[in-house]
Amino acid sequence: MIRLKEEEFAEIVEYMRQSYGINLEKKKTLIECRMSKELESQGVTTFGRYMELLKKDKTGMTASNMVSRLTTNYTYFMREPAHFTILRDHILPELSKSSRGILNVWCAGCSTGEECYTIAMILQDNRDRTGKLLNYRILATDISGQVLEKAGKGIYTAKEVEGLQADWKNKYFRSADAKTFCVEERLKQNIRFQNQNLLSPYMGTEQFDLIFCRNVMIYFDKKAKETLVKKLEASLKPGGYLVIGHAELLNRGEIKLEPVFPAVYKKNREKLR
Numbered sequence: 001m002i003r004l005k006e007e008e009f010a011e012i013v014e015y016m017r018q019s020y021g022i023n024l025e026k027k028k029t030l031i032e033c034r035m036s037k038e039l040e041s042q043g044v045t046t047f048g049r050y051m052e053l054l055k056k057d058k059t060g061m062t063a064s065n066m067v068s069r070l071t072t073n074y075t076y077f078m079r080e081p082a083h084f085t086i087l088r089d090h091i092l093p094e095l096s097k098s099s100r101g102i103l104n105v106w107c108a109g110c111s112t113g114e115e116c117y118t119i120a121m122i123l124q125d126n127r128d129r130t131g132k133l134l135n136y137r138i139l140a141t142d143i144s145g146q147v148l149e150k151a152g153k154g155i156y157t158a159k160e161v162e163g164l165q166a167d168w169k170n171k172y173f174r175s176a177d178a179k180t181f182c183v184e185e186r187l188k189q190n191i192r193f194q195n196q197n198l199l200s201p202y203m204g205t206e207q208f209d210l211i212f213c214r215n216v217m218i219y220f221d222k223k224a225k226e227t228l229v230k231k232l233e234a235s236l237k238p239g240g241y242l243v244i245g246h247a248e249l250l251n252r253g254e255i256k257l258e259p260v261f262p263a264v265y266k267k268n269r270e271k272l273r
């Protein structure tokens, strides 16, 4: 394993914090473990030299490889299931009255896709159960090219889909063999995957009825978290909902949004006046 010198460690921590908001201050060993192979594949033996290459690389590929290795991408279908019950029983009935026929959803920090496909299954199931033809489109974004590649393919192992109820596995997946489950085209066609840094100053102006941004800011420092929360607020339509991870609760002073359920916030029309 290639060891980090103190000044190299400080440089990487600062780079990841400045560029992506990710706090790696206590992750020296993690950086060494996850990056050593990457350095070897580039033919370099020190982190200092690797950072020189990264800064010179105008294609952004070296930076992208480093980010893919240093982000935590842990996720699974139906993670934090209480949110999906709230979505089904409270948020969707309300938004189906106010949204004009099409629900615009953003899954920010989607990792390998389990979260945005879970949302799509809930929305599709809502259509099937209520007969209400609420159309939807989902923008699913992440900073890691590697996870987005898997998300876009929508192919999972039997172990990865084990948290899903059996009838949903039949309804929303094709299974090539007993071990491989491929997300059905009718779900995939409503989802766009995009590589996007949530801290980039160049973000779109699209407005959403519903934003899921769960277990992303948990890895951010305070300043990056504040910047992200402001962006998420601004990207919500009036009356829209923001869902964050249960471990990421926001202080009332930090936001203009109204807490309405655990880790669920609403952009109230009244508060905007």
Ligand SMILES: C[S@@+](CC[C@H](N)C(=O)[O-])C[C@H]1O[C@@H](n2cnc3c(N)ncnc32)[C@H](O)[C@@H]1O
Pocket: 019, 020, 021, 022, 071, 072, 073, 074, 075, 076, 079, 108, 109, 110, 111, 112, 115, 141, 142, 143, 144, 147, 196, 197, 198, 199, 213, 214, 215, 216, 245
């Ligand atoms: C732990 S996963 C959470 C996945 C999913 N939201 C969930 O709750 O299961 C965090 C994801 O956030 C992404 N991420 C971290 N920093 C980011 C940034 N600055 N911009 C966009 N995505 C970021 C990581 O690449 C990772 O895939």
